[in-house]
Amino acid sequence: MFSVSLGGAARLAPLEVWHAEEFAGHLDRAREHIRPWVGPAFVTDDTEGARATLQRYAARQADDGARLYGIWREEVLVGGVMFTDFDAAFGNCEIGCWLEPSAEGHGLITRACGLLLDWAFTTRGLHRAEWHCRADNQRSAAVAERLGMTLEGVRREAWPYGGVRHDKQVWAILAPEHHGSGRSRGQDAG
Template sequence: MYAISLGDDGAELCPLEPWQAEEFLAHMDRGREFIGQFINLPDIVTDLESCRAYLQRYADRAAADAGRLYGIRTDGRLVGGVLFRTMDVGQGTAEAGCWLEPSAAGKGLVTRAARVIIDWAVEERGIHRVEWWAASENTASIAVARRLGMTRDGVLRENFLHRGKRHDVEIWSVLAPEWRAARAA
């Protein structure tokens, strides 16, 4: 398996695949409540079978060039991930997302990992627009969007029902010319 270094702190980005379901479940169990504050991933992957199915869905999306899933590791341990939840190469659009277990929060891991995958999407796959959707209360995720140089496009009011509560969802985006200009600066 390949890994891309995310810096001098031992952090790496690597694909997550179905054969890693046990490790993925252990990771999710370590951070289930923290991760589940704003996203439904921990409610979807609750046992080995559902983890394997989730990872297989993304393996299938990768094969169809319609999405990607990557793990963030520190010192070899899975602590989070970034993904392209959707990716439409024909339209040149993708939606990026993330999650972390509590032990990995506040270290810039998501920002560094998202930069890698957005750079790949723009430069290798020709994606023109990358979106970042986040619950308005998810200040950490919104801070990542800002650090990535994204622009807030708007708010979908009470758009997402999660654990019995409706959440406003902010949509942030960066366009390929903006991404390239920021990287060159």
């Protein structure tokens, strides 16, 4: 299938319904790591649950909405990035991401999200991309910052998890503020 190199042995490619078993196996490695930080519907327990997530994204993509991409490292699915929201008419989108623990710390997410921003702003002509994260999710906020996003505000106690309502940060970048993913500058994210 078509894929884009993320440097080293890593690549980004569409994550589709036919990957359901592979996605479920990956979630077994990622589930407890991502559970506190992502939407509950994304944290499924078996292949049918994983398939339902992939089908939900496929249906929304067919409507030019949300989209899901996997990151494979040495041909193992280790995480991914997505447009959790994509509204071409209004020129707005929202980007999300996750990794299993073994894949953290290599710049894979920063590189992959840069490619999503390139596509949204350059190919599709969108104007604004948002990033939502729990205010205590430092690794996620660090990605937003590396992508050149601005912290626009905090939605107080908007994120219920484990019986506690957490603050949620809203970061965003506008098309003229995005200077490309760096792919052409030859950065390596092995």
